[in-house]
Amino acid sequence: MIRRPIHNSSAASRLLTSPISLFFRFLFSSSSENNTHEPIVSNQNPKSPFGSPTRVQKLIASQSDPLLAKEIFDYASQHPSFRHSQSSHLVLILKLGRSGHLNLIDDVLAKHRSSGYPVTGELFTYLIKVYAEAKLPEKAFKTFYKMIEFNFTPQPKHLNRILEVLVSHRGYLQKALELFKSARLHGVMPNTRTYNVLMRAFCLNDDLSIAYKLFGKMLERDVVPGVESYRILIQGFCRKGQVNGAMELLEDMLNKGFVPDRLSYTTLLNSLCRKTQLREAYKLLCRMKLKGCNPDIVHYNTMILGFCRQGRAMDARKVLEDMSSSCCSPDSVSYRTLIGGLCDQGMFEEGKKYLQEMISNGFSPHFSVSNCLVKGLCSFGKVEEACDVVELVMKNGDALHSDTWEMIIPIVCKEDDSEKIQRFLEDAMKVEISGDTRLVDAGIIALGSYLSSKRQMKRMNVRERRRL
Template sequence: MVSRSSTRFLNICIASFCKAKHLQRAETVIIDGVRLGVLPDVVTYNTLINAYSRFVSFDAAYSVLDRMKEASIKPDIVTYNSLIAGAMRHCLLSNCMDLFEEMLELGIKPDIWSYNTLMHCFFKLERPDDAYRVFTDIILCYLSPSQATYNTMLNGLCKCGFVENALMLFRKLKRHGFVPSLVTYNILINGLCKAWKLKTARWMLKELGASGLVPNVITYTTVMRCCFRSRRFEQGLEIFEEMIDKGYTFDGFAYCTVVGALVKTCRIEEASHYMERMVNTDIGLDMASYNTLINLYCKGGKLEMAHGVLDKMEKEGFERDEYTNTILMNGLCEEGDVEGAMEYMNVAGFNSNLVALNTMVDRWCKADQIDYAFKIFDSMDMRDSFTYSSLIHNLCKVGRFRCASKLLLSCVRSGTRILPSAKRAVFDCLRHSGHQREAKRLKSEIKLALSAVV
């Protein structure tokens, strides 16, 4: 006689194989179990459904239901919650709704996790109004919203650009007895930072500290990065020092964030100071750390030291990636060795890298070799706003305003986005050169082109 513990052991084995993504082995275990008289139960199939939805496809997960029917095993709420979550991952809203209907037909009442998943799916598809209706349905169905429910709602509002609404909801929930967790505060702080509301984010950070909760590395790093993006470097460095005092800099990510921000603003000495502090700690250097260190030396004009770091990196078993090559190539350009950078790009075999090619276009322009820059431009399979903007800016600098205006007009007609500063550069160049009529004509042609694109 097969005991109940045998099925439990079968489920443990299947869960282990599924977690390791060995689904075929999990299926083999089920077959072997049946041969030995150990029959699978609803937990067995729920585990398979979750694994297939995560690692294969929603259809593969849904097909497990047929096998459950053949084995006379009734699906439960966990079964459908796993399927709804699988449909949500692939943004299959219609399947989510169908599964809800199917649950009700089978007499399975959706629980709070069912609604949470559906709400998350609506937010993922940028349908916040529908997500809010689901939130209202939870209340109407007399279900008790969980911490995850509130966090899903606040996170969805922030990601859809409704940070103010998220804050209003947060205040309203607190007045009704909601006790926010650290995750809740991190969601709001992240949303505020992405909306460039640094002052409110810092105020929220203070409120977090006053609540008795302890900010973690995610909290501090989020605010610190926002400070750097807002060019408030001293505030960012203060937050970093506070992180160090609280012992949160256990990896190199925070250090690399600080060094990268300082390097971008040419504060090389300060960046070197923080990089030295990181190297002197027990933090092991990863790929991002090595790239940051190489970039620091390249920006400081120390290419030999950069290559020394590269050698050390490769001895540690790290292979240079596109970021490494782009940094080294840009370092050569900074030294004025544009031809050497071009040769390095060809030898490294990354002449399809957009960032690298954009760098080469810009550097050849600054080396008064615009015709050669155009050759690279014409050879590029893919271009972005920086490609066009860089070329337009440099054409204006050398007085080739007609060529710049033609390129600008072609971008507008094709619907290609370019930086506003590039547009201003063309008009300023035309006006300062005394070509007022050309500027007016270009303005009218751009207006006509924009109306045609719309």
């Protein structure tokens, strides 16, 4: 049982008999009873009824209820001989912010200021983090000026984090620019990241001219741009369809000794291909190797697609063959794009060759690839070659589209087989053909086996007639 001490009726006496007081006394008296043989911790304040600041900090941090944590903090603050640690203020700010009790944070800040502790950047880092998570750009914006109010000069990292919060809300772009301009007046020097945050935001907002002016200011103020700075602008120019301006930036970048990253090259290759500047795109692809950035599968596939779209499948084939010299192997997208391009130009024999290569390299062709080949070969009367494609795909255990079956069945089978074929076909059509269909249902396997046996019989008959 907890005894309530008899004191006078002063305010201090009333505080010590409050529920929080009883909570503290119970907590720490229980702790001392359970550890009677342990020495007294040296950092405890003998005048404080609730132990050391570290102990109170742990108690605040352990509370799941942020309002109870705030009540404990306030109660301890009222004792004249107790002084909270800086960490207690930080923990409580984060706890209140994450629980949505933002109106109580200013009170904690005021107590921190009056406690005599020096104001640190960590305190405001926590505060900005709270407002960022709560999606409160206006509060984040005002935090910059609150730092100045506390006689603390914001660091570039604080400026950058506030700008990131502001630009993530479309309506705060101008406020971000306003803060950027006033930062220098308060002794905060923007760095490369500061400019990058703003340039990216204005490029995405379709304000390329402002982003480019910021890049110019960056150079004027001797802030060294990085690879990311150039990439942001290159992407901005390409998004606007100004690929020549993007290429000029690449040249400037290379002249200053920067090695462009893969994403910059990918952006440029995409834009050049869309602008049908395929010669320039291929030259850029070759130039990558000389500048220390080996092309990867994305770069090669971009070029293959670019050539195929312009009806230059033979050039696309050369790109695929060049891949081996860069130790980069084609993937299923490379083959699918190339075969589609060859079919579009009526080069079905070439397409069939690359289908065989694709399967031999362990890739499963999408049913659209085989359908395109079969349809093209049949239209030119090359029935045997079309059947070869069907058999090749079936042996690999891949699906054929219903259109493919409808084209090939009448060619291989006789009229008197119609009932049997209809039964197989009904089973085959039970399989739902989708974009990722790979394995063939038992009904389709039966149909494929039947068609294969019919082809073998036809071939035997042809050989027999030739012999006679």
